[in-house]
Amino acid sequence: MNGLPFFAWLEERARAVDSLLCVGLDPRAETAEALLMECRRLIEATAPYACAFKLNSAFFERCGAAGMNALCRVIRAIPADIPVILDGKRGDIADTAIAYAEAAFDLCGAHAVTLNPYLGGEALAPFLERPECGAFILCKTSNRGADEFQALDVGGRRLYEAVAQRAQGWSRYPNVGLVVGATDPAALARVRMAAPDMWLLVPGVGAQGGDLEAALEAGLRPDGLGVLVNVSRAIAQATDPAAAAQQLRDTMRAIAGRVRQRAAESYATRTRRYALAQLARDLIDSQCVRFGSFVLKSGITSPIYLDLRRLASHPAILRRVAQAYAAILRTLTFDRLAGVPYAALPIVTAVALEMNVPFVYPRREAKDYGTQAVVEGEYRAGERVVVVDDLATTGDSKLEAIHKLESVGLQVRDIVVLIDRGQGAATALAQANYRLHAVVTLPELLEEWLRSGAINRARYEEVKDFLAR
Template sequence: MTGFFDKLNSAIAQNNSLLVVGIDPNPEMMPGGDRSRQPDSIEALSDWLRTIIQQTADQVCAYKPSLGFYQALGAPGFELLMEVRQEIPPHLPIILDAKHSDLNTASRLAKTIFQDWGVDAVTLSPLAGQDAIAPFLLYGDKASFVVCRTSNPAARVIQEYPPGQMPFYQHLVQEARTWAPPEQLGFEVGTSRPDALAQVRAIAPERLLFARSIWGDAQHLEQFLRAGLDTTGNGLLLPVPQDWLREANLGERLQQLNRSISPVREDINQTAASCQLWTAPPSSPPHPHRDLILQLFDLQCILFGDYVQASGAEFAYYIDLRKIISNPQVFHQVLNAYAQILDNLVFDRIAGIPYGSLPTATGLSLRLHHPMIFPRKEVKAHGTRRLIEGQFNSGETVVVVDDILISGTSAIEGAEKLESAGLKVNDIVVLIDHEKGVKTRLKQEGYQAHSVLTVSEIAQTLYDAGRIDGSQRDLLLPH
């Protein structure tokens, strides 16, 4: 299945364009004469929108229908939206401008637009918090654009607050970056100020930005491009001016605009490549779970200080993975990372080690369609007095899921309880390995240990990203 970003990048390359057309049934924007008297029948609107698509399909990289315009037309409006979707060439992505923010309807709307309508991306309002965004992030091949700033003058008192300090909209960008990886979440930035766009780019250098309202200062197009493009000359989507949509030579104007944009993109790309060639030392590729590591840090799962571990060992840091279950999007990423390992193992059932790993084992059981069991931490003196909870058959192979390897004691004890019930344990999978030689110990006990991350990988990734300093990196590195 082709994801949004694959589809978008292919369209950008094919048409050499960063332009997005707003494809809306707005009678006031229809061409010709007195627009207040323009026919606003569904047929007239449909013909006009079809013409726009025909004129622009080879000059843009995406289309953006605004849900509100179609809703305003009632049931015929939704039928028109489906017609427009069919008219748009399938290789060009569709970004639905919904600005949705309601927590109660988020799951239903996400299913409707992504599964039923086949839309590729959506714009969302973040003021209800991550919980309202999370249902849209469950569709891994789709994308969401969080609205972080608007050009509406009345919004200034909110998004620029507090005066003289980092404004609210920048805090919003910092927070929303922890909600999803770059391939799932970008930002919509409405502004007529290049400096505001540059500030968002500085906070989120890895994100796709969808600029809006830039044409209030069109003579400064190059400034907007240099403010919003990333170091490769990409990472920015630009809206087609709405008043152009009524012009007969729309295709020619877009072609000219693309020609104006291309030299700036090429210059930025060449400048970055030149700087890297002559001044930057060679660097290793980023860790495949870089975004997950950064989000764990931003969730304060990695703390510095004097801490006593469950094993009794004293560390200068503490990794608290229990916070993950309160963040659905990060938890979803964690499950994906575990699943990548489990997909290559052979087993009949999944066993979680109480208590920290039970949510993870449950999530993996649901995701991978493998039944789950777990060894009790202690056997109760009442009820069934079972050592192993859940149904199983003697001789079956069980993969043990734990959260972290420090001493390995909990994983070994859990595996031994499972084996005492006639089950086979070959593999133990954890999220983080502290690199204290536990994998070797487990191998000596007859188990193969697998980890998504090591503390060394976490330390280096956080240091490279500027989240920790050298002394903190040294504290994390195994000695």
């Protein structure tokens, strides 16, 4: 260490080599000596381009005492002017946490660690008592199951946002950063809003499919710093690791330059842009949107087909969709939701669970037995409901559902859909004194699919012409 507080040193290194690249050392060798040799080869090749190195302790620990010895030797092999992060995701209390901190900083010689905040601030305190040592707190991770807990609603905000806000008060020194995955740029933007000055350690680029440009644009501070992008396998498995590291460093440098140029862009604009990119990818990945030649119910042949019923088979995507609906619904006044059968029923269920609000739904056909209900679920006449549906085309199906809801005394003012196809629904509903709200419009999605390469220019023009008919 050079005596500076950890993040001051990290920033000094980032400026010195004009790099935001953290080279991940996750060796897969089977013996301690082979681990050491693999890491030394990568260090020698990539050190000129690395802002920092991050070692995953698990791959050393599994080799026992010899592996731990190799871990310490690898850290000593890293040039003294480059910060070293030990990735162990520690989190315990009292003497156990103190012992973990001493092992990481004193025995191994690491300069920073990754920590699990699940046990609260007291479990992290022993790691944060040294201003020259840093800690990256797990906030929004890059794994597929991250949203199971990290996206839970906590008083109107997501749990990971609460962690980002709380982490800023866990140390009297500026030595706390956050781990936020590149696989969710919209979440990255929200974390940056919650913690505008903190450094973010960003895994998930490369093998996990994170979009480097989207992640940097979402997470970088206006000064073009504040994000440390960890890349492991894409460098280690490259034919020429040095060239791979240099290319990554140069790509990040170019993106950071663009971010500095448009630093004044509002948070709301950035968040919407990255949420749109995420939704566009989700719809392609789940095949909720397909391109080709499809005969619609009307008999018309369409170059695009939207099937949001498929969301029910993709729970992670369905949850993100529910969160997008919830962002709009929180701006409206209502007593309960009303889903339109059948495609919107899984969606309204997910939204109701996300927001902890009740819902009803109008039947396609009234029951001719039992209660002969027109609307299923509990409600009281005079309550206000918001209609939730998947798509908006002409608005006819919405008006039919609204008529049934109003026939039992429910009040309707607003309709919320995921996608407005832009084919007249908003106008038709407005003429009947209803307001249509859409998470996104189909023309907006087309622009994003073209930008991302999901469709080519010819397909874009074909669909655009079809929608304009």
